[in-house]
Structure formats: C-alpha cells, structure tokens
Amino acid sequence: MALAPEKLTELKQIIHNHLSQRDVQSRIRETVSEFVREEQPGRLGPVREDDFIQRLRQRGVIDDIMRQLQFDDGRGAPKAATHGLYADEKLTVPAVNKANVDPTRRYLYMQVLGGKAFLDHLQEPEPLPGQSPTTFTLHIHFRGQRLRSRPVPVACEPAINEGFLLELHKEAAGEAARMADTTTMLSISDPIHLVLVRTNGSGETTLVSSHFYEWRPVLASNNVRATTTVELLGTCSENKVPVGILEIQVELFPKTQQVLGEDVVRTQVNLEKGRQAEKERLFLVYAKQWWKEYLQIRPSHQDRLVKIFAQDENATNRPVCSFVKPLRAGRLLDTPRQAARFVNLIEHERVQAVGGGETREQWTTMHAFLCRSKGGCEDHALLLCSLLLGFGLEAYVCVGTKSKSSVHTWVMTISSDGLVTFWESLTGHRYIHNPIDPDEAPMGKQHQPKHPYRTIGCVFNHQNFYANCQPSNAVEVCEFELEDQARWKAMSQDAVLSVCGPGAVPHWPAFPSLCVSRLDAALVSNDLEQQLRVLVTSHRQVWLQVMRSSRIPSDEPYLMVTPLRAILYSSATGMPGEPLLRVSGHLCVKKS
DSSP states (O other), X not given: OOOOHHHHHHHHHHHHHHHTSHHHHHHHHHHHHHHHHHHOTTOOSOOOHHHHHHHHHHTTHHHXXXXXXXXXXXXXXXXXXXXXXXXXXXXSXXXXXXXXXXXXXXXXXXXXXXXXXXXXXXXOOOOOXXXXXXXXXXXXXXXXXXXXXXXXXXXXXXXXEEEEEEEEOOOSTXXXXXXXXXXXXXXXXXXXXXXXXXXXXXXXXXXXXXXXXOXXXXXXXXXXXXXXXXXXXXXXXXXXXXXXXXXXXXXXXXXXXXXXXXXXXXXXXXXXXXXHHHHHHXXXXXXXXXXXHHHHHOGGGGGSOOOOEEEOTTOOEEEGGGGOXXXXXXXXXXXXXXXXXXXXXXXXXXXXXXXXXXXXXXXXXXXXXXXXXXXXXXXXXHHHHHHHHHTTOOEEEEXXXXXXXXXXXXXXXXXXXXXXXXXXXXXXXXXXXOOOOTTXXXXXXXXXXXXXEEEEEEEEXXXXXXXXXXXXXXXXGOOOOTTOTTTEEEOOHHHHHHHHSTTXXXXXXXXXXXXXXXXXXXXXXXXXXXXHHHHHHXXXXXXHHHHHHTTOOTTSOEEEEXXXXXXXXXXXXXXXXXXXXXXXXXXXXXXX
C-alpha cells in the first residue's frame, strides 16, 4: 500500500519512538552482539543489513514490535485504525495526523461495527448513471479531536465499519504528561459526540442525528472492552423519533490493571448529572427573577427580542451564552476579515417547518454545524463571534430584526476607543455604527445608516448578557455603552459563568477546533483550468460551425450576444436594427 510522504514520515517517527524504549534497545543490542560473535568471528567488515534483519526476525524482535503497534480485535487478526483530523486511509499502526502516538499515554479505541434499522432508507432509489450515490458519513469529536469515517452508501443497514483512536489525558497542570489511570479516566466526563450526515448525489447535506455517547462503562468491563448498541434519534422536531442503530465497541489501550465496579461508574455519572441539573435549576431561578426586573423597567420590554435560552438540534434548552466560546483558528485564518469571509462561504439554510409555513428557528451545536457545512443565520453569527473572540476582539452576538421585521442575528465588535462595528455573518460585510440623536433635526439621505438592521433586543458572548432597556430599540438610535445601566440591563457575570464557564456543565458539547482543508489547492486549480480550456475550445468550435453554415467569412469580426445584451446594446447605441445580425438563430454584433 502506497502512503503519502507525510504519512510515511509519521510512520517512521512512530517506529523510531518505539525503538527508543529501553527494553527494545537492549534486545537489539543482544541480537547484534550474538550475530557478530556467531556469524562474523574475527572479521572487521560491515554487517550485511539483510542478514541482520533476518536474525531479528528469527529472534522474534520484529514480530513483537509489530504486535505492540497493532490492535487486537478479539479474533486474532490485526485491525486497522483510522485517525487524524479527517482520515482518508487505513493504517495498521495507530498513526495520528498531527501528533505521534505516545506510549506513555492512554488511548480509547472506538470501533463502529455497522448500522441497522435505518428504515427511512429501506427503499433507497438507485442513482442515475453518472450521478454520485447518496452516502452516510459519521463524524466524531472528543476533547478537541475530530475524526470522520469514509462515506458509505445509504442503506437500511449501512456498512459503517471504522475505527477511531482517541487520546485520554487530563489537561490540568502536572497531569498532562502522565498516563491516565482508572481514577483519572473516571473523572473525564466529556462524552463522544457522534454526528451522522447524509449527502445526496448533488452534494446537499442533511443532519440525520446528533448523539452524545457515554464511554465510561468500559472502565467496568472485565476485559476492558465493551460492545454497546446506540440508538440514534432524529433532530429538532423529530428528536424523539429513532432513525437507526449503531453497534459500537470500545476498548482501552494499553489495558488497565484495575477494573471498576458498575455501581461505581453509575454513581459517578449520576452524581455529575445531579450537579449539572442543580446548576441549571439555579440559573433558571435567577433568569426568571432577572426577567421580572427587566419588565418592571418598561412594560413595552415584553415585545423585545431578549433571548436568554435556545434549543439545539436535540431540542435541549441551553443558555445562549453557552453557544459561544473563543475559537482560535491558529494559522488557518490570519485576520478577522478572513474569518468573516470563511463564515460567509458556509451555505445558509432556512429551516422550514413540516407542512410548510414560516421558517423555524434552529440553533445547532458547533460541531454539527461544521460537519454539515450548512446552517441558519444564528449558526453563522455564533461561529463568527467565536472566531473574533479568538482574535482577541470584544465581540458580541446581536439578536434583533432587519428589514421587513424578520428576526435576525449578527455580530458586533467594540474597539478600545468605543468604535462600534457590525459584522454580517452571511455576507462578510462590515458597517460602522454612528448613532443618530432622535432629538435633533431629521438628517438627509446621505446620513442614513447603511446597515440593514432595524431593531435590537439583546447582545451576548461567552461571559456577558445585556438586554436593551433604552426608550427605543431601533438600532440607528441605540448607544452601545454596555456598562451604562440606564441603557443596558446586564446579567450577573457570575451567574452566566456558573453554567457557561469552562467545565461548568461538562455534559454540554465542547467546541471543536477548525481543521485543515482536505482539498489540494494546486490540484483543484489545475483541474478547474482544464475544465475552462475544454469549455472555451467547445465554444470556439460552435462559433466556427455557425459562421461556416451562414456563409459569413470567418475573418469578419462578429461576436455572438444574448438577447438581453442585444437589447442593451441597441438602447445604448440608438440603432436598434443596424448593428445586429441574426446568424443561424444567433444574435451577432459586428465589432466597430
């Protein structure tokens, strides 16, 4: 099997790290000494590499090394693991795309053994000739590690057979470089986020299911391996409807010596859920009291768009501040302008309710949004705000209305000198906000705001929440001095951080990192150039055939034009009939 150069380099590095272990080095030295004494007594010449490798193979050194690098699936056969940010190959060694496998770390190997009971796809039609088949793709996110399976054809029992290697470690100081023991792994409460995406032949993606898998029962398994059946549910209004079943097997590598009891694992999970429920209850009590105080300021506040909670794709109510988190793009995005351009390239979708009618609001977890590469204006605004926060800007998500009073979300940044800038996440446009004094004389059209936003109800980020309590909620007259309690009513930052702070509610989905593009820019550019060459050549050949069939000399400077351009040309020249010529049904114009 041919490997890419970077994969080959990683494989060499993994083997080198394993050979650097003390016990492996001692066995190789013993083999070298024995080989020199027996095969080359008294000779000073070089040792033949082939003979030495053969001796290592006879002593079982190579077999032991390969056995330790592979995983055993319980049937005595080595199994391949797919790794990396987006793995497109299967390797027989645990190779990770961005980091070498560390023998001092603990890993969780999760293998998907297949799917069944996807009854919605029981009679999936066959694709047309030349059309790509509809496929399923399973995406994985666990503690900053993103992986995905190969696309498999959609079926009632899809053949999703993939392995994923996930690293288990604690990020606390002094524990990051230590192999996680059983107690440490029990305290890692992050679930594995499974996102199943359906892609049809035209490239349209659909979010089939979003599931959070609890992996810690493997700690109570006698052989440190557990096989479970995961029922996947639908999203949004279909979140109670099963869409299919996945059979998943998880095991630890290397295996632990201590096995916990099932009651210990169950007690730990229930304790964490109880703490989370108590935090959510206290925040809900505070939010209700805060809302009553906000309505006492002015009765008209009842009609303002102050959104404290939102539902994700699993219909789970969460504070809106939990949907935002500083996201550092590293070297993938160099400037905030590039971040805005990146976000606006993601397809925008308005989700229709079943049976038609108005579009319904749907907020999506960041991992599901990135996997699907499609979402509403809320998803775009949340991603852009998170990226701008990662660049160190003071950014907020704004909830309000735009033209025609449609509900809309956008992003706002406030500079150190108080300059307010609006960022439209769907287009990448920016607008400088210059508030208008409503008590002054009306201004001319040249002074009217250029942004499309009409009203604003609240702004928030990962730490703060502010509701607009100014006399008018029109954006053009709003002042964005958020610390002014006469204009903005703030929630307690401690209350927000109690449920939205780092590690406050571990069962809520963590933010994924951005991944390097899987496209080869040079290859795609060359392919696009070749396609353009073919189209231009075909167009020229059609034009020559038209000229020959109409008996017009090929050296005549005629150009084919569309009917619309012909009308515009005639209107501009004032000569509707003279410069135009119809050649074999094509409108042509003669160059002047």
